[in-house]
Every structure is written in structure tokens, then in C-alpha cells.
Amino acid sequence: MSILSVxxxxxxxxxxxxxxxxxLEVEEGSVHAIIGPNGAGKSTLLNCFVGRLIPxxxxxxxxxxxxxxxxxxxxxxxxxxxxxxxxxxxGDLTLLENVKIPTLAKRDGAFSxxxxxxxxxxxxxxxxxxxxxxxxxxxxxxxxxAGSLSRGDKRRLELAMCLVQDPxxxxxxxxxxxxxxxxxxxxxxxxxxxxxRGITKIVIEHDMHVVFSLATKVSVLAQGTVIAxxxxxxMKGDPRVQEAYLGGAHL
Amino acid sequence: MTKQPTARxxxxxxxxxxxxxxxxxxxxxxxxxxxxxxxxKFAIYGLFAVGFNILFGLTGYLSFGHAAFLGVGSYTAxxxxxxxxxxVIPAVIFGMMTSGLFALLIGYVSLxxxxxxxxxxxxAFAQMSYNLAYSVLTPITNGETGxxxxxxxxxxxxxMFASEAATAIPATNLFGIEMSGYPGFYFCAAxxxxxxxxxxxxxxxxxxxxxxxxxxxxxxxxxxxxxTRPYTxxxxxxxxxxxxxxxxxxxxxxxxxxAERMQWTASGEVVLMTILGGVGTLLGPVLGAGIIKxxxxxxxxxxxxxxxxxxxxxxxxxxxxxxxxxGLFVGDGWHLTLGALFMVIVIFLPGxxxxxFTRLYSWVRxxxxxxxxxxxxxxxxxxxxxxx
Ligand SMILES: Nc1ncnc2c1ncn2[C@@H]1O[C@H](COP(=O)(O)OP(=O)(O)OP(=O)(O)O)[C@@H](O)[C@H]1O
Ligand SMILES: [Mg+2]
Numbered sequence: 001m002s003i004l005s006v007x008x009x010x011x012x013x014x015x016x017x018x019x020x021x022x023x024l025e026v027e028e029g030s031v032h033a034i035i036g037p038n039g040a041g042k043s044t045l046l047n048c049f050v051g052r053l054i055p056x057x058x059x060x061x062x063x064x065x066x067x068x069x070x071x072x073x074x075x076x077x078x079x080x081x082x083x084x085x086x087x088x089x090x091g092d093l094t095l096l097e098n099v100k101i102p103t104l105a106k107r108d109g110a111f112s113x114x115x116x117x118x119x120x121x122x123x124x125x126x127x128x129x130x131x132x133x134x135x136x137x138x139x140x141x142x143x144x145x146a147g148s149l150s151r152g153d154k155r156r157l158e159l160a161m162c163l164v165q166d167p168x169x170x171x172x173x174x175x176x177x178x179x180x181x182x183x184x185x186x187x188x189x190x191x192x193x194x195x196x197r198g199i200t201k202i203v204i205e206h207d208m209h210v211v212f213s214l215a216t217k218v219s220v221l222a223q224g225t226v227i228a229x230x231x232x233x234x235m236k237g238d239p240r241v242q243e244a245y246l247g248g249a250h251l
Numbered sequence: 252m253t254k255q256p257t258a259r260x261x262x263x264x265x266x267x268x269x270x271x272x273x274x275x276x277x278x279x280x281x282x283x284x285x286x287x288x289x290x291x292k293f294a295i296y297g298l299f300a301v302g303f304n305i306l307f308g309l310t311g312y313l314s315f316g317h318a319a320f321l322g323v324g325s326y327t328a329x330x331x332x333x334x335x336x337x338x339v340i341p342a343v344i345f346g347m348m349t350s351g352l353f354a355l356l357i358g359y360v361s362l363x364x365x366x367x368x369x370x371x372x373x374x375a376f377a378q379m380s381y382n383l384a385y386s387v388l389t390p391i392t393n394g395e396t397g398x399x400x401x402x403x404x405x406x407x408x409x410x411m412f413a414s415e416a417a418t419a420i421p422a423t424n425l426f427g428i429e430m431s432g433y434p435g436f437y438f439c440a441a442x443x444x445x446x447x448x449x450x451x452x453x454x455x456x457x458x459x460x461x462x463x464x465x466x467x468x469x470x471x472x473x474x475x476x477x478x479t480r481p482y483t484x485x486x487x488x489x490x491x492x493x494x495x496x497x498x499x500x501x502x503x504x505x506x507x508x509x510a511e512r513m514q515w516t517a518s519g520e521v522v523l524m525t526i527l528g529g530v531g532t533l534l535g536p537v538l539g540a541g542i543i544k545x546x547x548x549x550x551x552x553x554x555x556x557x558x559x560x561x562x563x564x565x566x567x568x569x570x571x572x573x574x575x576x577x578g579l580f581v582g583d584g585w586h587l588t589l590g591a592l593f594m595v596i597v598i599f600l601p602g603x604x605x606x607x608f609t610r611l612y613s614w615v616r617x618x619x620x621x622x623x624x625x626x627x628x629x630x631x632x633x634x635x636x637x638x639x
Contacts (some may be wrong), residue, residue, distance in 0.1 A: 029360065050474055078475035088474070090467040094255070101464045104457050105476035111487065114457040119259060131394070143255065161475065 001170055003028040003200050003223040004049065009058030011044055011148050013225075019055065020224040026169070031191075033215035033232070035208075037245055041203045041224040043161055044084055046171050049202075050082050050151045051075045062169065068193045074109050079168035081161075083175050085204075087154035089161070091147030098146050099129040104132055132164040136190060151178040156187065163194060168195075172203045176210050212236075220244060260450060268534070272440050276433065284545055287432045292544045294439035295500045298446045300524040300536030301491020305450060308531035309459060309521070310486040311466030315355070315370045316377030318517035318618030320491040322384065323339040324498025325508035326391065329398045333504055336408035337421045338432055339438065339503045350495020351488055362480060363470070364396065377518055383423060384510035397509030398554075423503050435504045442500065443537075446493060451533055453489070462486055494521075523589065527596055529605030538604050543589065550588050553581035 006024040008186070010017070015156065019043045026032045033248065034042050035204055047053040048060055051072040060067045070106055081102075090098050103125045108114065133139045135155045139150070146157055155175060162170055176184040191201065205211050211218065211232065218235045220228040222244035228235060235241055271278075275293065279285045284293075299321065306312050327341035335341050361372040400420045407422070421429040430438055432609075445619055453459045465472055465479050472479050502508055511517075520543065528539025552556040555578055562570045571578040580588045600607050 043478075052474075067522055071478070072473040073476050073478045082474055084474075088468060090464045090471060092467040093464060097464070100457075100460060101472075101477070102475045104461065108492060109458070110478040111481045112457075115453050115459075116456060117484075118452075118455045119457045119460050120455070121258065157593060161471075163478070220438055242481040 001028050002026055003063060004202075004207045005057045005059075005061050006045075006048075007056040007058070009045070009048060009060065011041075011048065011053060011055050016101065017224050019048070022058070022221075022224070022226055024219060024226065026200060026202060027217070030197055030199055030216045031203060031214045033211045033218045035205060035206060035211060035218060035235075036221035036240075040221040040244075042221055043173055044224075045221070046173055046202070046204065049171060050080060051077075057171055059160070073105075075103070076108055076167075077100050080171065080221070081165050081167035081169075082162075082171040083155065083158050083173060083221075085177070087151065087153055088156045088171040089146045089149075091145065093146060094143050095133060095146055095149075095157055096126075096129055096142040099132055099164055100125050101126050102161045102165050107127065119165055128164060132160045135163070135193075136160040137186065143197075152180065152183050155179065156183075159190070163199075167199060170199050170201045172201060172205075174206065175203055176207055180200055254319045261455065264533070265448060265451065268304050269444050272444055273437075275440070276436070282545070283547070287436045288543065289548050290436045291439050291500075291504045292548075293444040293541045294436065295497050296521075296524065296540035296544055297537040298439075298443045298500070299494055299497035300528070300540040301443075301446055301450050302490040302497070303521045303531075304525050304531065304533075305462075305493070306486045306490035307525055308536070309454065309460040309466065310483055312362070312365065312483060313522065314361075314373040314487075314490075314524065315515065315518050316361075316373035316375075316380075317490065317521055318513045318515070319357070319377040319380040319493045320354055320494035321517060322380065322496030322500040322508070322510065322513035323350045324355050324400055324508070325502045325512055326384075326498075326500035328440075328497070328499040329338070329400070329508045330391075332400055332406075332423060332502070333398075333404040334407060336406060337423050338408070339423055339425050339499075341408075342423075342503060343442075343499050345497035345512060346502075347492045347495050350498065351492040354488045354491025354495075355484070358484050358491065362483050363624070367524070374515060374518070377513060377585050378515060379512055380579070381513040381515075384513060388576075392508070392510060395606050397505045398543070398556065422605075423506050430503050433504070433580070435584065439500050443495065446496070447533070454533060499604060523593055527603055529595060529603030530568040532603070532605045535605040542604070544638060549583035550581045551583070593625055 002025040004024070004026040008029055009019050009022040011019040022041075022045060036042055036046065044053065048055050048065060049062075051067065051070055051074075054068055055168060060074075062078065062080060095100075100119065107125070130139065132144065133142055133239065136159060138153065138156060138160065139151070146154065149157060155178065157173060159172075176187050179187060188210060194236070201214075203211070203214060215232050218230065218232050219226050220238075220241050227244060228238050228240045230238075272294070276285055279290065284290070299317075302312070303317055307313055315326060324346040327346040331342040357373065357376045359374065362370055364372060402417055402420055425434070425438060428434050461477060462483055470481055473524055498512065501512070524543050525536045526539070527542060528537065529535025532594050545560055554576055557575045558577055558581065559570065562573045565584035578584070598604060601610070618623065
């Protein structure tokens with residue numbers, strides 16, 4: 001069964017066709033990689049899934065429900081979490097607070113007034129937040145301000161912020177960019193582990209090592225169009241893919 | 252590392268704060284500030300700034316129109332005195348209710364924008380209220396004269412229990428205790444302590460953390476499943492009610508209300524207080540309010556005669572020049588001093604007076620450690636605690 005189905009989606013920016021008749025079926029429980037050269041429209045496509053952009057035409061359905069015109073916070077509450085290409089975190093808050101926010105959002109909904117209880121005495125939230133920081137290896141830094149983290153650590157923090165919500169669909173826009181080889185491998189392990197929890201993932205990656213270690217299916221996007229789709233092994237040697245990447249990343 | 256304040260730290264903070272406020276008549280006296288009128292102002296504007304900080308410091312929305320809520324609070328309080336009772340309790344309750352409703356309305360519209368557009372919208376609303384108070388709304392506000400008490404006011408509740416008609420305008424009171432002088436100060440002080448405690452609880456609560464997160468990254472907030480609009484509106488209404496309460500207390504200690512209380516300079520003043528003391532800190536706004544009201548009181552009372560007295564020891568020509576120059580900064584010109592002070596703070600201490608204390612504290616600590624000798628560096632915590 002597909003958890004997300006995208007039909008004939010088009011999106012233009014002032015004449016530039018960023019997405020051109022995109023079709024995509026994401027199977028529940030799969031790790032679906034989207035690869036393609038810079039400017040292919042990968043991030044734009046994700047923007048259409050989280051309510052940041054509305055496609056000009058076409059449909060996006062999540063678990064049978066249309067996502068078009070739904071506010072970002074409502075889409076998140078429905079079970080879609082996203083890691084951005086440039087990390088979006090709360091720079092002025094500590095790491096622990098950063099993870100507590102999505103924990104609260106998951107538990108209390110889009111709006112709830114808890115103005116009198118102390119957040120540091122909310123053991124449910126604290127435990128969950130600490131646990132996830134441990135999972136991503138950031139627990140020692142729990143009390144420092146997130147803005148001072150390295151780029152790689154910011155990514156891992158953002159990943160933790162998404163994972164703590166136990167989303168049904170996790171969108172990852174280049175989750176290992178800016179990480180060392182060792183950190184990349186840690187992240188792959190982490191993503192594999194959460195794969196066991198049955199979270200469906202869409203991963204945008206330029207690092208083919210990551211793609212081939214994680215993905216169960218690969219879609220290749222070039223100039224706003226899906227030019228090839230299939231199992232990772234099949235995509236490796238596909239001439240169309242080589243063509244699209246010519247001068248771009250290495251396959 | 253930022254040390255997170257625990258419940259015990261906060262209890263200590265509350266205890267020290269309460270003690271400091273209640274003993275203010277004693278320790279403010281040597282500074283020439285130990286008289287009730289000024290002490291009342293400290294408490295009232297402290298409350299105003301504490302509430303303002305919930306919106307500005309915590310949530311990151313800079314309102315330039317909060318004086319409107321101050322004005323609404325004052326008008327409501329005076330009307331409560333006129334119609335219901337000279338008891339201050341109904342005045343405070345109604346004042347907070349009307350300012351809260353007013354804030355809900357203005358906040359609902361203004362919060363559709365953020366940043367500078369939000370600030371301009373609040374400024375526009377406040378100026379509108381100010382102008383309306385002078386024109387269309389004169390039946391409610393009594394226009395330029397301002398709303399005042401009269402012997403013949405209805406005072407329904409009071410008159411139900413009174414045996415004979417009043418022969419003079421009665422004083423505002425708390426179940427018989429007149430709200431002028433020190434009792435008036437202690438009433439304001441009690442509300443400041445309660446207001447401070449509520450602000451402390453909000454800051455440490457999930458709501459407070461969410462408000463801080465909104466200030467930090469509104470974009471991440473949306474994609475994290477939280478609807479920011481009702482949260483910012485909550486912060487706006489809460490801070491509007493604080494302002495309304497402060498307005499009530501102005502009327503409690505001096506029962507009249509005028510539109511000038513809503514003027515943009517009054518809105519600007521609370522911004523200055525908060526920044527001067529330390530945006531986003533708990534104590535900062537109270538300190539900022541105290542400092543501004545204190546200097547306003549001192550500098551605005553100076554006049555050329557006082558200055559001549561100060562510089563009398565100098566030869567006449569020099570004395571005259573000095574008086575001419577410093578004369579610009581005192582009396583009505585004291586805002587010039589305020590402006591200069593504000594610039595110095597913003598440039599050298601963007602975190603306000605609180606940041607100054609924090610820096611001083613860590614400097615002294617480092618100094619003490621140095622003097623104690625390099626071999627015992629490792630005892631105790633080495634992190635400077637952030638003062639709040
Ligand atoms: N908000 C926008 N306004 C105008 N043009 C945009 C906008 N967002 C994306 N584009 C353009 O759309 C095209 C696709 O961009 P997109 O960010 O989706 O590429 P991408 O595949 O994610 O590339 P990369 O690998 O570099 O992240 C680019 O030409 C980009 O300049
Ligand atoms: Mg991209």
C-alpha cells in the first residue's frame with residue numbers, strides 16, 4: 001500500500017518549471033530515495049508535501065487524504081516530519097529544549113495551554129527527549145545552546161526532533177550533508193534502526209553510499225521530471241541516470 | 252553550558268525578590284527615593300515591564316502600542332470607582348478584563364504580521380485609541396480634561412451600604428484602607444510580587460518554552476506541528492492584561508485617567524525599560540522600570556537654580572556655560588539624558604543591566620579564583636551562572 005501518492009504535480013517559479021508532471025508512489029515501510037543533480041527540483045517536491053508550497057496542478061495524497069491547502073502544522077500533526085536541507089533548529093534554546101518542543105507538540109497537539117507546570121518536572125517529556133538525544137549521540141551536549149553546534153550536529157539534532165515524534169512519514173533532505181564519514185555511518189545506522197520501527201522515509205541524497213545502504217527504491221529526478229525509477233541496483237547502471245548526472249555528482 | 256534554573260533556584264529568587272520589594276521603603280530612602288509616590292511608580296511600571304517582557308522578551312514580538320492597554324486599564328478603573336465602588340478590587344478585576352479583551356482584538360489583527368509590520372500595526376492601533384479618546388469617545392473618556400471622580404458619582408455598591416450621602420469625594424480604598432501613601436505602595440507591591448511570580452511560572456512552563464521557540468525559529472515551529480498564532484495571541488493578551496493592571500494601579504493611587512497615558516511615548520518608555528534592564532530576563536524589566544522612573548524623578552526635578560547651586564564653586568562665566576549645557580539634560584529635557592543612557596546601554600551592554608551584572612559577576616569570580624592561586628582551580632563549578 002502506498003502511504004504517499006503524488007499525481008501529475010507541476011510547479012513553476014516565474015516561468016521556471018521546477019516540477020513537471022511528477023508522479024510518485026511511496027510504499028508504506030519503504031525507504032524511498034530521490035536522487036538527481038542540483039536544481040532538479042528535489043527540495044521543491046518535498047516542499048509540496050509539507051505545506052510550504054502548493055503545486056500549481058496535480059494532487060498529493062497522504063494516507064488517502066489530500067495535503068493540498070493543509071497548514072504545515074496540521075500536516076505534521078497528521079504524521080509527517082521533515083529534516084530540512086539547511087538545518088532548522090531553535091538556535092537560542094538548549095538541545096534538550098529543542099527536542100522537548102516536538103515532544104510537546106506530539107503529546108499536547110497543535111495548541112495547548114500549559115502555563116503553570118514546570119517543564120523540567122515533566123518527566124514524561126524529559127525522559128523521551130533525553131532518550132532520543134542519547135540515540136543520536138548528543139546527550140552530553142544537552143545543556144548547550146543549539147546555535148553553537150557544528151553543522152553535522154545540527155542535522156543530527158534536527159533528526160532527533162523529527163524522530164521523537166514517531167512520524168508515519170519522515171522526509172530527509174540530505175541528512176548527511178556536512179557530516180564526516182564516521183558521522184555519516186552513524187546516521188545510516190540510526191536510520192536503519194528506526195527503519196525497524198516501521199517509519200516510512202523519503203531520503204534525498206547526493207551521497208550514493210547512503211542511498212545504496214538505505215534505499216529500497218530509487219527515483220531519479222532531473223529538470224523537474226522523474227526520468228527513472230526502480231530498485232537501487234538497477235539504477236546504478238541505468239544510462240539515463242548516468243546522463244542526468246553527467247558533470248554532476250558521482251554514481 | 253547554560254545552567255538551567257531549578258525549582259529551588261526559583262524559590263530563592265522569589266524570596267529575595269519579595270524581600271527586596273517589601274523593604275524598598277527602607278533601602279530606597281538613602282537614594283532619595285523613599286517616599287510613597289515614587290515607590291508606587293516603581294511597582295506599577297515594574298509590573299507593566301514584566302508583562303511587556305512576556306511578549307517582547309519571551310516571544311520576540313516588539314509592540315509599540317502597549318500604552319493603549321495601560322490607558323484602557325486606567326479608564327476602566329476610574330469608571331469602576333464612579334459607578335460601582337471606591338474599593339479597588341472591582342476596579343482591578345474589570346480593568347484587567349477590559350484590557351484583556353482589547354488586547355485580544357488588537358492582537359488578533361496585529362499578529363497576522365511579524366517583525367516590523369507587527370510593530371507598526373500595534374503603534375497604529377495605539378495612536379488610533381489615543382485619538383479616539385480625544386474625539387469620538389469623549390463621553391467615555393471626558394476628552395482633554397480627563398476622566399475624574401465627582402461627589403455625585405453613582406457608586407452603586409458603596410451607596411447601598413452608606414447611611415448618608417457623601418459630602419466629599421471618597422478615597423480609593425481596599426475594604427476601608429485608603430490607597431494613598433504607603434498602603435497604596437504595599438498594594439502595588441503585592442501585585443508586583445504576584446505578577447512577577449506568574450511571569451516566572453510562565454517562563455518555566457511548557458508554554459514559556461514554546462514562546463521562546465517561536466522567538467528563535469518560527470519556521471521550525473510550523474513544521475513541528477505547533478500552531479504559532481494562538482500562542483502568540485496568548486502572550487499578547489497576557490502582556491496586555493499586565494499593562495491594564497498597571498493602568499488600574501495608576502488610577503488606584505491617583506484616581507484620574509487621561510488620554511496622554513496612551514500616547515506613543517508611553518509605549519516607547521516600556522520598550523526602553525525592558526531593553527535597559529535586559530530583554531528576556533525576569534528581573535531586567537523590573538530593574539529597567541526602576542532605573543528609568545528613578546532618573547526621571549531626579550533629573551526632571553532639577554532646574555537652573557539647582558544647577559547654579561551645584562556649580563557655584565566655579566567662576567561665574569564657566570558656571571554659566573556649564574549650567575547652560577547641563578540645563579538641556581534636566582527638567583523637561585531629561586529625555587535627552589534618557590536617550591543618551593539608552594544609547595550607551597544598547598551599544599556597550601545589549602543585554603542590559605542584567606548582562607552588566609552577569610559580566611561583573613564572572614569577572615569577580617575569575618579574579619577571586621586567580622588570587623586564590625592556580626592550584627585550586629578545580630574546586631567547585633567553573634561555569635558562570637547566568638543571572639536572571
Ligand atoms: N521559492 C523559490 N522561488 C524561485 N525559485 C525556486 C524556489 N525554490 C526553488 N526554486 C528553483 O527551482 C529549482 C529547483 O530547486 P530545488 O531546490 O528543488 O532543487 P534541488 O533538487 O533540491 O537541488 P539541490 O540538490 O541543490 O538541493 C531551482 O532552479 C531553484 O532555483
Ligand atoms: Mg535541495
